[in-house]
Structure formats: C-alpha cells, structure tokens
Amino acid sequence: MTTAETPAYRSDLPQQRKLVTAIPGPKSTAIHQRRSVAVSAGVASTLPVYTADAGGGVIVDVDGNSLIDLASGIAVTSVGNAAPKVVAAVRESVGHFTHSCFMVTPYDGYVQVAEKLNELTPGSHAKRSALFNSGSEAVENAVKIARLATGRTAVVVFDHAYHGRTNLTMALTAKAAPYKKGFGPFAGEIYRVPMSYPFRDPDGLGGKEAAERAISIINTQIGADQVAAVLVEPIQGEGGFVVPADGFLPALSQWCTSSGAVFIADEIQSGFCRTGDWFASDHEGVVPDLVTTAKGMAGGLPLAGVTGRAELMDAVHGGGLGGTYGGNPIACAAALAAIETMADLDLNAAAKRIEGTAVPILQTVAEQTGRIGDVRGRGAMLAAEFVIPGTTDPDPAVAAAVAKACHAQGVVVLTCGTFGNVIRLLPPLVIGEQLLVEGLGVLTDAVRAI
Numbered sequence: 001m002t003t004a005e006t007p008a009y010r011s012d013l014p015q016q017r018k019l020v021t022a023i024p025g026p027k028s029t030a031i032h033q034r035r036s037v038a039v040s041a042g043v044a045s046t047l048p049v050y051t052a053d054a055g056g057g058v059i060v061d062v063d064g065n066s067l068i069d070l071a072s073g074i075a076v077t078s079v080g081n082a083a084p085k086v087v088a089a090v091r092e093s094v095g096h097f098t099h100s101c102f103m104v105t106p107y108d109g110y111v112q113v114a115e116k117l118n119e120l121t122p123g124s125h126a127k128r129s130a131l132f133n134s135g136s137e138a139v140e141n142a143v144k145i146a147r148l149a150t151g152r153t154a155v156v157v158f159d160h161a162y163h164g165r166t167n168l169t170m171a172l173t174a175k176a177a178p179y180k181k182g183f184g185p186f187a188g189e190i191y192r193v194p195m196s197y198p199f200r201d202p203d204g205l206g207g208k209e210a211a212e213r214a215i216s217i218i219n220t221q222i223g224a225d226q227v228a229a230v231l232v233e234p235i236q237g238e239g240g241f242v243v244p245a246d247g248f249l250p251a252l253s254q255w256c257t258s259s260g261a262v263f264i265a266d267e268i269q270s271g272f273c274r275t276g277d278w279f280a281s282d283h284e285g286v287v288p289d290l291v292t293t294a295k296g297m298a299g300g301l302p303l304a305g306v307t308g309r310a311e312l313m314d315a316v317h318g319g320g321l322g323g324t325y326g327g328n329p330i331a332c333a334a335a336l337a338a339i340e341t342m343a344d345l346d347l348n349a350a351a352k353r354i355e356g357t358a359v360p361i362l363q364t365v366a367e368q369t370g371r372i373g374d375v376r377g378r379g380a381m382l383a384a385e386f387v388i389p390g391t392t393d394p395d396p397a398v399a400a401a402v403a404k405a406c407h408a409q410g411v412v413v414l415t416c417g418t419f420g421n422v423i424r425l426l427p428p429l430v431i432g433e434q435l436l437v438e439g440l441g442v443l444t445d446a447v448r449a450i
C-alpha cells in the first residue's frame, strides 16, 4: 500500500499546460545548438525542448514551459515520471551497490523481478525469466532461446512489425526508413507474412481467416517443421498501433502449439497495464510460450526481460544467456517499485478510463472532419489514422502537421505507422482527467484547423 510518506505518483509539479516562451524556448535552442556539434545527426528527437522535470502528466522544459505528456517517453513512464516509489527504491538501492554483475555475484532484486514476471505474464505453467537492458536485446534473446530449444532456424514476423534496431531485430522490423535503410546486410532466416490489419486488410479478412492466410504462407513457403518461432506484437507499436482482428492471435498460438514452434509475444510496448490488462495477450486469453518485456516495467530505468515456459528457458546451456549489465540492481529495484505502484493504483483501470475518455473525443473529430479513417487501440494505447478524406489513402502530411501543431501548443504527441500517417497516444496512466481532456482538445482543434 501507499504510505503517507511516499505518495503514489508525483504531484508536486503543477499539473498544467503553461507556455512561457516559444516552443522551443531560448535555453532549449542553445542546448540544441551544442547538441548539433556534439551528438550524432543519426539520433533524432521528436520535439527539441530539453527536459528539466517531469511527473504526473506533465514535462517541464529548461525554459520553464510545462507540456502535457501524451507519450510517456514511448510508453515507458506508465506509472508517471519520477514516480515517488520508484525514486525512493532507486535511492535506497544505489546507496548499497551500483553493480556486481548477476553473472559474477548475483543479488536478490533480479530474482524478485523474475518471480514477478513469472507471476504476472499470461499462463499458470512453470516459467523462468532472464533480464536484459533493452527491448531489442530481449527480442534477440527470445529468438536465441526459441532456436536452441527447437533446433530450428526460421523466424516468422509480420508486416508492420517493429522489434528493434540491432542487427537481428532490424531484420525482424518491417519498415525500411529510417530503421533499416543502408544498414544491411541483415540476418537471415527471417520470413515476413501478412498481418491482420482490419482497416487496411486487402481481402477484408477477420482474425481467424487472416491467421489462416499467414499460416498458409508459412506452410507453403517456409515449411511448418522449419519454424523455430512466430514473433508478434499483440498490438503493433511503431507500425501503427495495429490491433489484429479477434481470433488472429489465438489461431497463431494454436498453430504454433500443433507445429512445435515457439509463440513469442513482443509485449515491450503493450505490456504492464498499457492496454488495460497486465499484458495485451490477456485480452483474448492467449498464453504465449515466451513474452518479451521492457519499457513500462521499470518506470524509466533500462530493464528488459524474456519470460516463458520453464522447459524452453532451461533448454539453454549455462552461460548461454547474459550480458554485463542485464538486470542491473538499480533497474530491478525500480521495476519492483513500479510494479507495486501499478497494483496499488490499479493502473489497468486507469488505462481503461483513459480509453473511455479519449475514444469518443477522437471519434467525434473523425466524423466531423473525415480526415481520420480509423480510431483504434485499447486502454491507453490509442491511435488515429489520417487519410485523404473520402479514401483510405494515407495522409502522412496531415498527421505530421497535426503533431507539429500540438507540439507548438505544448502537447507532446508521437506519430507512427508504416505510412507515417498515425498519431498515437500513450499518456502516463496517472495523468489527471482534466489534463488529458485539455491535451485531446488541443489535438482535435489542430485536426479541425487543417
């Protein structure tokens, strides 16, 4: 429970949108100039205001502007930024030891996070976990485990998928620019099949039929007995917040079970209360063989995990998995506090409340303007897909213009999608109702003003 000394979320920052300079302001602009000669041009930023403070539903920049946060640093600060319990746990942990390496002299925090992951991920079977630093690393390791455990090599991924930026995960990711362009050659034995994307399905297929379409390609072009793993985001993230039609994920999972392939759910963006369930797989009762996690799990500290069936996870020889920093003790302390906060505040309910507020507002502006072809998502993982009115042709220019207008007005939103025409909403789950409505008002006014 939340004690009187430790409030559940950071409320000491005024929960308001307040612009005191142009966006970006003079201090941000000065840092940005230094950045341009210090930081690689290959690392881009959505909105170059430099962060000084953040908590609840706001980000305060170095010029003193207070912005509404509808991004959570890409679905990370679900418990709120600098969440008090996370901060307290980090402070306590860092004073004891900063690192010993779990592969040298281990520590209990890592074991406790593994226990939590084993408890919270879907399914009541015996599970094991291993911890890493980033989402990409978790996905890489899930593929390693699946290949070793099955003795097979092929990995099936989907159109619009995003799984990371390392060499293997670039190959798993669908979109060429900016993620893959010029960075090849890519890892082999990766096969891409069609996703269930209801708004754009060329054949208008439901979930089960879309799964059959994918399975038919797997059977004929790869061979069922060659497949080590089918890897899918239960709700796709960077690819456009694509929610597969009901029945798609269960059918894929069943095919994996009957074919001896490992079903891997990449829950890095969709996990930890984001969609109103602990994991997006829970929605249809899908029990993946392996689950990858990161982002929301540790309240902003870098931590990632692979959790799955004990027999798969334990198939790996001792020393086959690891990494110097994987499961860093401070990140583990943060994760335990973040997960406790999620339970204390019932952030699954909070995500559903956000959906209940935001979806009608987005649907109204969609009907009024004709510029949004599809409003979709679940919980606090919501999106509007922009189209040329009267068609389903993607309109990335309008999505970009709307995002830019939001930024100028002090509302942090992100775009995504294979066609770059989707605005996604990922507010901290502790955002106040008024602030959320104000942020959505800025967004919908920007759509109307186009």
Ligand code: PLZ
Pocket: 074, 134, 135, 136, 137, 139, 162, 163, 164, 165, 233, 237, 238, 266, 267, 268, 269, 270, 294, 295
């Ligand atoms: N799997 C489903 O969403 C990270 C990427 C931002 P890392 N998504 C944000 C960017 O442009 O780099 C992500 C994800 C899913 C894997 C990853 C990769 O996680 O922690 O960024 O490596």
